[in-house]
Amino acid sequence: MKTFGGPALFLDRSDINTDEIIPAKYLTEITKKDLKPYILEDLKLPGFDPKSDTCRNARVIVSRGNFGCGSSREHAPWVFEVNGITAVIAGSFARIFRQNMFNCGMAAIEFSPQQLDLLFSFAGHDDVVIDLDIQLRTGVIRGGGREERFGFELAPFDQALVAAGGWVDYADGKY
Amino acid sequence: MGMTTAEKIFASHVIDEPFPGTRVLRLDVVMCHEITTPIAIADLMARGKDRVFDTSRIKAVIDHVTPSKDTKTATQAKILREWAHRHAIKDFFDVGANGVCHALFPEKGFIRPGYTVIMGDSHTCTHGAFGAFAAGVGTTDLEVGILKGVCAFREPRSIRFNLTGTLQKGVYAKDVILHLISLIGVNGATDRVMEFGGDLVASMSMESRMTLCNMAIEAGGTSGICMPDMVTVEYLWPFISGEFATKEDALAEYSKWCSDADAVYDKIMEIDVTTLEPVATYGYKPDLVKTVVELAGTPVDQVYIGSCTNGRLEDLRIAAAILKGRKIAPSVRGILSPATPQIYKDALHEGIIEIFMDAGFCVTNPTCGACLGMSTGVLAEGESCASTTNRNFMGRMGKGGMVHLMSPATSAATAIEGVIADPRKYL
Numbered sequence: 183m184k185t186f187g188g189p190a191l192f193l194d195r196s197d198i199n200t201d202e203i204i205p206a207k208y209l210t211e212i213t214k215k216d217l218k219p220y221i222l223e224d225l226k227l228p229g230f231d232p233k234s235d236t237c238r239n240a241r242v243i244v245s246r247g248n249f250g251c252g253s254s255r256e257h258a259p260w261v262f263e264v265n266g267i268t269a270v271i272a273g274s275f276a277r278i279f280r281q282n283m284f285n286c287g288m289a290a291i292e293f294s295p296q297q298l299d300l301l302f303s304f305a306g307h308d309d310v311v312i313d314l315d316i317q318l319r320t321g322v323i324r325g326g327g328r329e330e331r332f333g334f335e336l337a338p339f340d341q342a343l344v345a346a347g348g349w350v351d352y353a354d355g356k357y
Numbered sequence: 358m359g360m361t362t363a364e365k366i367f368a369s370h371v372i373d374e375p376f377p378g379t380r381v382l383r384l385d386v387v388m389c390h391e392i393t394t395p396i397a398i399a400d401l402m403a404r405g406k407d408r409v410f411d412t413s414r415i416k417a418v419i420d421h422v423t424p425s426k427d428t429k430t431a432t433q434a435k436i437l438r439e440w441a442h443r444h445a446i447k448d449f450f451d452v453g454a455n456g457v458c459h460a461l462f463p464e465k466g467f468i469r470p471g472y473t474v475i476m477g478d479s480h481t482c483t484h485g486a487f488g489a490f491a492a493g494v495g496t497t498d499l500e501v502g503i504l505k506g507v508c509a510f511r512e513p514r515s516i517r518f519n520l521t522g523t524l525q526k527g528v529y530a531k532d533v534i535l536h537l538i539s540l541i542g543v544n545g546a547t548d549r550v551m552e553f554g555g556d557l558v559a560s561m562s563m564e565s566r567m568t569l570c571n572m573a574i575e576a577g578g579t580s581g582i583c584m585p586d587m588v589t590v591e592y593l594w595p596f597i598s599g600e601f602a603t604k605e606d607a608l609a610e611y612s613k614w615c616s617d618a619d620a621v622y623d624k625i626m627e628i629d630v631t632t633l634e635p636v637a638t639y640g641y642k643p644d645l646v647k648t649v650v651e652l653a654g655t656p657v658d659q660v661y662i663g664s665c666t667n668g669r670l671e672d673l674r675i676a677a678a679i680l681k682g683r684k685i686a687p688s689v690r691g692i693l694s695p696a697t698p699q700i701y702k703d704a705l706h707e708g709i710i711e712i713f714m715d716a717g718f719c720v721t722n723p724t725c726g727a728c729l730g731m732s733t734g735v736l737a738e739g740e741s742c743a744s745t746t747n748r749n750f751m752g753r754m755g756k757g758g759m760v761h762l763m764s765p766a767t768s769a770a771t772a773i774e775g776v777i778a779d780p781r782k783y784l
Binding site: 197199200201205206207209210211212213214224226247248251252253254255256259267274275276277278281282285286337338339342346349350353354356 | 372375376377378379380392393395396397399400404406421422424427429430432433438477478479481493494495496497498500501504507509511542544547548577579596642729731748750751752753756
């Protein structure tokens with residue numbers, strides 16, 4: 183089973199939409215890798231710079247409620263994928279974005295408000311790393327000299343999609 | 358125990374339940390456009406699986422940027438065009454015949470009560486107006502839909518909106534759906550079907566029902582759904598008259614998809630629209646809604662009438678009734694995009710296009726372009742647009758631009774005054 187993890191990027195706002203993740207004007211690209219420079223280009227958050235090393239080096243995103251709302255564009259998970267981000271942890275997800283993540287073999291993990299607050303308590307440090315074990319549904323967050331362990335839930339179907347490497351491989355063999 | 362429309366559709370289309378809570382459904386219609394489909398086509402080709410599950414159940418259109426504006430968009434159109442020809446997709450709509458997908462496909466009679474419909478486009482929920490389960494999906498779901506004719510969904514739990522009362526003059530379906538979204542929030546219906554019923558919906562045209570269902574996604578909803586009735590049958594009659602001896606027969610058949618009286622809902626909301634006023638959005642989320650009276654005087658640089666939400670003939674008629682004999686403010690750029698060629702032609706015949714042009718509007722071809730800031734009406738930084746579209750995220754119609762969502766009537770009044778304006782004084 184694939185493991186996910188690495189430097190964390192904290193985006194402390196709810197309702198981050200797919201236009202902010204990848205503006206529509208870049209939807210004319212026809213390969214995933216061409217999306218790479220435009221990650222989170224239109225997201226306006228205090229202290230956030232999409233060109234910063236924190237954003238460029240991130241492997242896991244931590245955010246609040248209704249992450250990925252708006253358009254159905256799978257370019258949003260793809261722009262994460264080509265930048266090395268393979269998991270998003272949030273309070274909740276918009277349905278299409280969440281499904282797109284798992285369909286691509288990536289993870290969209292819902293956390294309770296308490297669990298999220300625990301993760302966000304690390305947000306001030308620039309060395310925060312999150313490691314996730316999708317099979318065991320456990321994780322660990324380290325940073326600022328602290329470490330916390332946590333568990334999470336994943337629907338069996340979503341877990342199966344990650345294991346299969348995505349929906350095309352899963353469905354093609356089965357239907 | 359009774360069932361909702363969505364539950365009935367799921368029960369009749371499920372082919373697998375790989376895990377509790379996950380249903381794999383057989384699809385009746387898979388719709389494709391040139392923005393989200395080319396990468397699915399490329400992936401299928403790379404996998405050596407450049408096939409389609411059914412050439413008649415797949416519909417395709419070039420609509421987001423059309424005619425192509427540059428090499429990249431021309432390439433996207435070319436990929437879709439060549440794929441459609443290669444697989445002999447019968448219902449493929451190219452330049453000259455193309456229009457906004459969620460207006461064009463219903464107009465062609467492709468959507469029927471009880472259908473399952475997907476498209477790589479979030480506003481696919483529009484088609485629930487016909488009593489169908491219609492959901493926007495990403496490119497991977499679309500790709501599997503094209504190849505296998507199936508898609509996986511979670512259980513279809515529904516929220517019922519009982520809409521009653523009478524709409525005041527100057528208040529339309531757009532005001533109703535903006536009001537509902539403001540009540541439940543932008544994630545108030547996530548993973549839920551928004552089922553619209555009650556006397557008000559029964560009295561609505563299919564166009565108005567499509568406006569309602571179109572914005573279900575703006576509250577996170579998977580699909581909008583209205584109950585099929587005689588209004589649905591009348592709309593579809595040119596396409597189904599060969600299947601049924603009488604309209605009553607069609608109604609009897611389609612009525613079986615209606616939710617049962619004892620169906621179970623996640624939530625039931627009773628909403629009397631009688632006191633509802635014209636409304637518009639004021640921020641960067643569709644649930645930030647105020648009355649037009651409160652927002653009156655807010656300046657705008659552009660007014661856009663069109664899109665899958667409000668670019669249909671009914672919408673154009675409403676706006677034209679206000680614009681007739683008047684001029685738009687010199688400070689405003691007015692843009693009209695009739696959503697399909699048929700709507701464009703009907704509007705020409707009715708003199709609507711002339712009214713818009715005499716008022717100072719630019720009339721563009723049918724396209725999604727301006728709604729998502731891709732073409733034919735992109736905003737500059739710091740500009741704002743009064744728009745009949747569905748999404749007001751920051752930069753949606755152009756980087757640094759702002760969008761005020763509103764009805765065609767309010768848009769027309771706003772065009773005349775150059776500031777957000779109450780349409781009731783012109784009616």
